Amino acid sequence: MMKKRWLNLGFQLSALVLALGFTTLILLATKTDPWQAYKYIIIGSISSLRKFTDVLVSFVPLLLVSSGLLVTFSAGLWNIGVEGQITLGAIATTWVLRLLQDSSLAPGLIIALAMLAGMLGGALWASLAGALKTYGGVNEIFGGLGLNFVATALTLWLIFGPWKRPGIGSMSGTEPFPNTLWLPMISGFRLSLWGLGLGVFFIILIYFLMKGTYFGLRIKAVGKNLKAAYLLGVPTTRYLMLAFILGGALAGLTGAIQVTAVYHRLIPSISSGYGFLGLLVAMLVNFQAIWVAPIALFFAALNIGSIQLPIVLKLDSTLSGVLQGVLVLFVLLMDGVRQMITRRSGGAS
Amino acid sequence: MHLLFIKQMNINLNQICKHFGKLQANDHISLLIPGGTIQGILGENGAGKSTLMKILSGFIQADEGEVILDGVQVRIHSPADAIQHGVGMLHQDPLDFPPMRVIDNFVLGQSGGLFPDWKSVVDEFKQLSEQFDFKLRHDAYVDMLTVGERQQLEILRLLWLGAQVIILDEPTTGISALQKQKLFETLKILAGRGKTVIFVSHKLEDVENLCDRVVVLRQGKLVGEQLKPFNTKNLVNMMFGKSIALEESKSHSTDRIAFELRDLSLEEERIQIQNIDLKIQAGEVIGLAGMEGSGQRPFMQACAGFLRPVHGRILVNGRDMTGMNYPAFKRQGVGYMPASRLEEGMIPGLTLSEHFILAGQQEGLFIDHDQWQEVTREKIRDYNIRGKPESPVESLSGGNQQRALLALLQQPLKLVLLEHPTRGLDIESVIYTWGKLKERCCDGAAIIYTSSDLEEILLYSDRILVFFSGKVSAPLSARGTSVAQLGNLIGGKDWARIKTGVGVTA
C-alpha cells in the first residue's frame, strides 16, 4: 500500500517535470530565457510579504471553490456550472448588502448575512443544474454551461440596469460598498484574515467530511458506481443533489468572498475564472483533499507571479495559464501510463 | 491461403514458474500438448490456470521456465508476439469495441497497412466463416451480437491472424446451453482441421464432454493428467484434494405466503410478459429457466421494484407494493443480487469494509472504522471470503466477490432475488453458496433465482418457471421434471403440453 503511494507520487512528480519541460520548450521557441521567466514568477509571488499576501488573496477563492468541486467530483459529476454558481453567490451577496447597507444592523451582522445569502445563491444555482440532471436527464455539463451563460447575462443586466451606479452604468461595476461592509483586512495589505480563515476551515471540513463520514462515503459510492450504490441502499438521487448543493454553496461563498473581500462590489466578471481554474485543481488532486491546498497555492502563486512577465520581459503572461493547463494534461497522461503499467504487471487469476 | 494448410503445432511448457508477491501462481509446471488435440486445463478458481495461459499467450512473462513450440524455444513478450508464433487467446470477457461493425472488429489488431483492403478482407472473412460453419454477418454491429457470437468472431479473428493454437479461458461462462453446444461443435471442427485447442475451465462436465486430454492444476501445481475416457471421481479428487458429493437439497418451504404476483403484466423494449399469477411461500426456492433474454430479467426487476408493471399487483408479505420503488421494496425485506458483479453489484475502488458500511445502518455522523472492521471481519469469516476488510473489491477473485455480494444482502430478508448466483464458481463454491442461501430459507426467506445451468435449477429449486420469448410456464415441480424436459421447454418445444401462467403475447 505504502509502496503504491510512493509510486503514484513519483508519477505525479514526473508529470510536473514534463510540464515544466514542455513550457520551457515553448519559451525557447519564442526566444525567451526560461530561467528569467521562472525567476520572475518566483520573485513576483514570494519575494516580499506583500506579494505573498497577494498570492493568498488569490488562493482563498481558489481553495474554496476547489474544495466544493472535490465533493461534486467525488460524486462523479462534472460541475462545469461552477462559474455560474460563483456568480450567483456574488449576486446574492451584493443583493443582501444593498438591501441592508442603510439599515441600522451591525456591519458584522450584515456581512455575515450577505455571505450566507451568497452560499444560498450558489447552492440554489447548483441545485438547478442538479435538478436538470437527476429529474430532467440533462447532462450536468450542458446544464451547467447554459446556467453559466444565464448567470453572466444576469450580472451584466444588473450592472447596467437596476443596479447601475448613479449617473452612468460602467464596466467598473456597481457602486462600491462603504469600508464598513468590507470583510476586515490586515491594514496595509489586501488580505482578509477572515477570508483566509474561512478557506482553511472549509477545506479541513471537506477533508473530514469525505474521509470520515457516512455522507462522504456515500458520495464516493455514488460517484464510482451509481447502480451498485443504489442496490446497496444509497438514495442516489438525494446524494447527487446534496453533492451539487454543497459544491454550489462553496462556490457561492467564493463569490461572496470576491464581493466582500476583493472587489467590494459586483463587477461583470466577478467569478474571475476561478471556477475553471478550480476544475483544473480538482482534476490534478484526483479526489485527494489533502492536496487541494498546496496545488491551489501553487496556482495562485503562478497567477500573481506571472504579472511580472509583461512588465519585465514583455512576455505574454498567459504563460502561467499554459503551465497550469499543460500540468493537468501531463498528470492525466501519466495517470494513464501508470494504470497501463500496473495492469500489465497485473494480479494472479 | 495459409489457412488451408493442415499444419499442426506441438506445445511444450517446461518448468514454468510465476509468482505474484508471496503467491506462487505457477510452480514448476511442465506440460506437453500434441497438435490437433483439445487439451483441457482443469482446476478450481485461483489454481493458476489463467496465469499459465497468460504466459503462453504473452500477456505476462514467466519468472522461470521455457516455452517450446515445435521444438524451438521461443520468448513471447506480448500477445502480438504470441500471434506471430501462432498462439491466440480468447478472454474470459471478450475484448470488444461495441459501436463497431463485425468487420471493423475483425480488422483490428491486424499488422500492416494503415488502410485495410476492405474487399479482400470481407472475402477472406466470408471464406473463413464458411469453412468453419459460422453464421456471422460481416456488417452486423458487435454490440448486437450474443456472447456466443462474439466468441465466434474472436475465434475467426485469431484464425485469420494465423493462429495454430487457440486458448479459451472459461468460455462457457455466461452462455446458454445451446450456445455452449454450438461452441463445442466449433471447437471440435477446429481440432479436426489440425488446430490445437486449449480449453481452460473449472467445470468438470464441460471438460469431460469436450476434451481429448486433461491436466489438473491445484494451488499452482500440476497435480495430474488424464486421457479420454475420464475418471470423474479421480478428477474431482485431484481438483480439490478430497472427494465432494453433491448433497441432496432439502426444501424449507412453509405454507406462509411471502410473495405474491396477481395478474402481473410487464413491458420492456424488446419483450412483453402478460398475466402472471404466482404465490411463493416463505422458505421456497423458485428457479427461473430459459435462454438469456427470454424475459427473466424484467421479471426479476419487477419483483424488486426497478420496473413498474403495466398491469397487476405485487404483494410482499401481504403488503401491496405495486408502483413503489426499490428502496421501498428493500425496506420490506426484498434483496437483489445482480449478475454482473463489478458493474452493478459492487463499487470498484472501495474496500470490502466500505461496502459493508454502505449496506449497513448509519450510526451518527462519523464512521467508526474500528467497529466496521470488526463487522467486516466477522462477515469474511462467516462467508469464507478470501480477502481483508481493507482489500479493494476489484482485487478479489470472482468467487470471493460472489460470496461478498451474498454477505452484503441484508439480514433478515423476505425475498431474495438472485441473478446467476453461481456463475463462474467452482463446484466447491457452488455448494457453499447454496448452503448459505438455504440458511436464509430456514429463516423464512423465499428465493427467486436465474441460472443457465439446468442441473442446478433442478437440484436446488422447489418449483421452476420456464421462460421462452416472453411466455412464462406455470410453476413446475422440480421433482417431477427432468433435464431433457426442461431443455425442450427452454428451446420452445412441448409448450402445448403444459399450462402457462400467461395469456397471449402481443
Add this chain to the structure above:
Amino acid sequence: MLRKSIYIMIFVLLLAAMLLSACSPKASTSGEGFTFGILMVGPYNDHGWSQAHYEAGLYVEEKLGAKMIYIDKVNTADRPGTTPDQLADELVAQGAKLVIFNSDDMKDASTEFAKANPDIKVIMASGDQVWKDGRDYEVMDNMVNLMGKMTYGKMIAGCTAALTSKTGKIGYLGPLINDETRRLAASAFLGAKYCWTEYLGKDAADLSFKVTWIGFWFNIPGVTSDPTQVADDFIASGYDVIISGIDTTEGLAEAKKAAASGQAVWAIPYDFIGSCEEGKEVCLGVPYFNWGPAYVETISSAIDGTWKSNFQWNEPYWANINDLDKTAVGFVKGDALSSGAGEQVDKFIKELADGLNLWVGPLGLQDGTVYLAGGVVATDQQIWYLPQLLEGMEGQSVSQ
C-alpha cells in the same frame, strides 16, 4: 570595417535626432529616465482599443525618450484575484512615475490608486472623475482624464452612410447601453440626418436610423445577441449601411458576404485605424482614436512640472484630422466610398472644422420630451450624459 559601421551608426542617429526635432510638437522636453506605465484591459495586440493605447505608448517613447512598461489583459477573468490598482502598484514598483488606466472597467480602481499614491501621476483614459462639471467630480491633483471627441468621428461616419445609402435605411450595431454609447449613436444619427437633408436635399422623414444593442462590446455566445445575426437582420430588412459601435468587425464581414452575393451593402467599422482591411470592397471608412499626441502632451507636463489636473475632451486637429501627430480623433475613408460622396464627406469635415455644430436645438428625445429648445446649443455635459436616444432614431434608449 568596424569604423565604417560606426560611421553609419552615427549618421543614422544624427538623422533620427533631426527628424525627431523636426516632427515633435514639444521637442524641448526630454523624457530620458522617465518611466510611465500602461494598464490595458485587453491584449496589447488586439487590433482595437488596447492596441491603439499601446501604439500611443510607443509613440511617447519615440517622441520623449521616456520608457514604457505595461501590463495587458487587466481584467479579472485573465488575472484572477487581482485588481487594477494592485497591478498599478506593480508598475510603480518597477519605476513608473505615471500610470495610464485605459478602460472604463478601471474607473474605480484608478480613483482608489490616485488617492493612495498622491506622488504618482495618473491618466484615466475615457474617465470623467476630475471633470469639474461632471457628475462624479472629485478633487485629485494627480489625475488627468483624457478622451477624444469621437462624436465628430461618428458624425462623419453617419454622414458617409447617408450619402451612400440607396434605401435610406442605416443600421447601427450598438454595444451595451450607457451614456457614452448613446452619445456616439446619436452623433452618427445627427451626421446622417444633416447630410441626408442638406447635401442630398431629401426629406428627413425618409431616413430611417435604427440602433440594435447586442449587450456588450463583443459577442459572448449565449449572453449577448449575436452581432452576425443582428447584421444579417439589418441587411435582410433593407438596411444597406451598417455602422458598427462594437469592438469587433461582424458588421463589415456580413456586409462583405451580402455584397459578394450581389447586394448593394456597405459598412463602417470602429476604433482601429486598420479595420477596413477585412472588407475593403464594402468599407466606407473608419473613425478611430489617436491617443499619442494627448499622451505626449500630458506626460511632458508631468516631466517638466507643469502638470495640472484636468479633464480633456480633445477635438480632432481640424487642419488635417488624419495628422497622427496632432489629432485626437480621425476618420480614414474606405475604398468603397464613391468619389462623389467622398468629396461631400470632405466638405462636411470642412464645415465641422469651420464651426458647424449639429448639437443645436430644436432637438427632441426619443420619448418626445424636449432635449434642446430651438437655437439652444448643447453643453458638453448635456452631450456627455445624453439620457436617451434622439427623436427620429429607432431602438432602445435604456436597458430594461
